[in-house]
Amino acid sequence: MFRFYIALWISKIVMFIFKLKGSERNDWPGLLAYKLCPQFLKYINKPPLVIAITGTNGKTTTSALINNKLVADGYRVSFNDWGANLQAGFGLNLMRCVNFLNKPTKMDVAVLEADEKTLDDTMTLIEPDYILVTNICKDSLRRNGHPEFIFDHVERTFNVLGNKTVAILNANDPISSQLAADSGARRVFYGMADIGADPFENTVKDISVCPVCGDDIQYNYRLYRHIGDFYCNSCDFAAPHAKYFAEAIDHERKELIVKEDGERSAYPLISDTVFNAFNVLSYIALMRELGTDKQELADFLRTQRVTKIRETSVEFNGIEYLTYAAKSQNVSAASTVFEYMAKEPSVKELVLLLDEMQDRNHPSETITWLYETDYEFLNSPNIKKIIVGGHMYLNHRLRLLLAGIDESKIVCVEDESEIVDHVDRSGIEKVYVLFEIDYVTKARKMRDMIVERAKEEAAK
Structure with missing residues (x-):
């Protein structure tokens, strides 16, 4: 424990210095604490309520x-709102909750967006009261390998924690809905009815065979990619009953109709996408488990929109000029966004800034994600032009051509500053x-440059 207190004291002093410099969101003090005491997350005292949110997609918004x-x-909440979802970020956020004597007097709640791959190395030490899992999908080959690999990491977390935590799970995900079945944790499911999403057929399926018997997974309906009302003809593997069940979407009123214990309530949506409807639904499930009033949740949602990071x-x-996150390397997230671009009915042009910042220093990075991502969705009549910039522009061009997109609709430039000339x-x-999530600021600057050029042309 002496080593822990040395780490706590030094790191809190460094955290105070960072605060004076206006760098409160820098997680370096948390990294320092972890380096000085590898068991820091175990020994630091926790606030009365700790909530972890994990999953491949949707955890930031949720x-x-x-x-x-x-x-x-x-409530006084410590939240890693800048996406610091590893040991360093957790260390910093939990340090905010305690004083120099490790007394948890400064915060009431810690809300921790948590990386799914490292969950078993972190949450088994933190022991959150609730773990909400949005989904498990195909992600970066470099970081996450494949969905079964991630499932094993998350499953180990629940097995270690047992009944110390409550699992909030997606009933429509045939992968993550299997979590915590034998862990002793209380499991609470949220799910969605057939809302007429009419998903396109995707190129790569995140799961296609029953994990119990190996037969093909069937669907009464799919909502997007592998998310839907699934079942197996050869065994009892099927979507579990959802306590919080979205029966319909009222598109005119932009509301989600959720059935809970036989009663229906309407909750405002934060966007018109199916995947954000799931984010709202998972939020409802977690907050209802905390005892929050339904009408309070609905009234609050009227004030919310998708986070500006996304x-x-x-x-x-x-x-309308928009920035919209579409994670590169993340096959499921990028494909879902591409499908939305095809279904969203406006006549549009797309600018793709999908090269990760770090790829510039790693030119041998695998490009297999390009061929697993459904670029075919972009072969849509309402998409008039696709402009690609960045050092991998020729790779994207080839993939777009292989997707059947007419060459006349594709503009590729290596120098991203030239993109504005082609809109x-x-x-x-x-x-x-x-944009790739590394490019939040760059994407906004690009959008603003395009708008500025439009203003200049309008003034002529």
């Missing part, structure tokens, strides 16, 4: 909704800048 509601309710919008001269606003309703 975490933000949970945090924002708790803050609105007057989506922003500016309108000029009748055209054609004639007959266009929207321009989407789809």
Whole structure:
């Protein structure tokens, strides 16, 4: 414990210095604590309530909704809202909760967005009261290998924690819905009915055979990719009953109709996408388990939108210019966004900024994700042009051509500053800048440059 207190004291002093410099969101003090005491997360005392949110996709938006509601309710919340979802970020956030004597007096709740791959190395030490899992999907080959590999990491977490935690799980995900079945944890499921999503057929399936008997997985309906009402003809493997069940979406009122214990309630949506409807639903499930009133949750959701890290919008001269996150390397996330681009009915141009920042220093990085991602969705009549910039522009060009997209609709430039020269606003309703999550600031700057060029042309 002496080593722990040395780590705590030094790191809190460094954290105070960072705060004076206006760098409170730098997780370096947490990294320092972890280096000085590898068991730091075990020994630091926790606030009365700890909530972890994990999964391949959706954890940032869901975490933000949970945090924002708790803050609105007057709780003192420590939240890694800048995405520091590894040991260093957890160390910093938990340090905020304690004083120099390791007394948890400063915060009421810790909301931790948690990386799914390292969950068993971190949450088994932190022992959260709730772990919400959004889904498990195919992700970066470099970081996460394949869904079964990630499932094993998350499953080990629940097996170690046992009944110390409550598992909030997606009933429509044939992968993550299997979690914690034998762990002793209380399992609570949320799920969704056939809302008429009519998903496109995807190239790569995250799971295709029954994990129990090996027969093909069947669906009464699919909502997107492998998410839906699944079952197996040869055994009893099927989507579990959902305590919180979204029966329908009222598109006119932009509301999700959720059935809970036989009663139906309407909750506002934060966007028109199916995957964000799931984020809202998982937030509802977690907050209802905490005892929050249904009407309170609905009233709060009317004030919320998708986090600006993921989506922003500016309108000029009748055209909407948007930034929209589409994680590169993450096959499921990118494919889901591409499918949305095809289904979203506006006439649009797309700008793709999908090269990871670190790839510039690792030119031998695998490009297999390009061929597992459903670029075929972009072969849609409402997408008039696709402009690609960055050092991998020729790889993207080849993939777009292999997807059957007409060469005349593709513009590829290595120098990203030239992208603005190729945006054609004639007959266009929207321009989407789809960006890798490393490029949040760059994407906004690109969007603003495009808007500025439009203003210059309008002034002539």
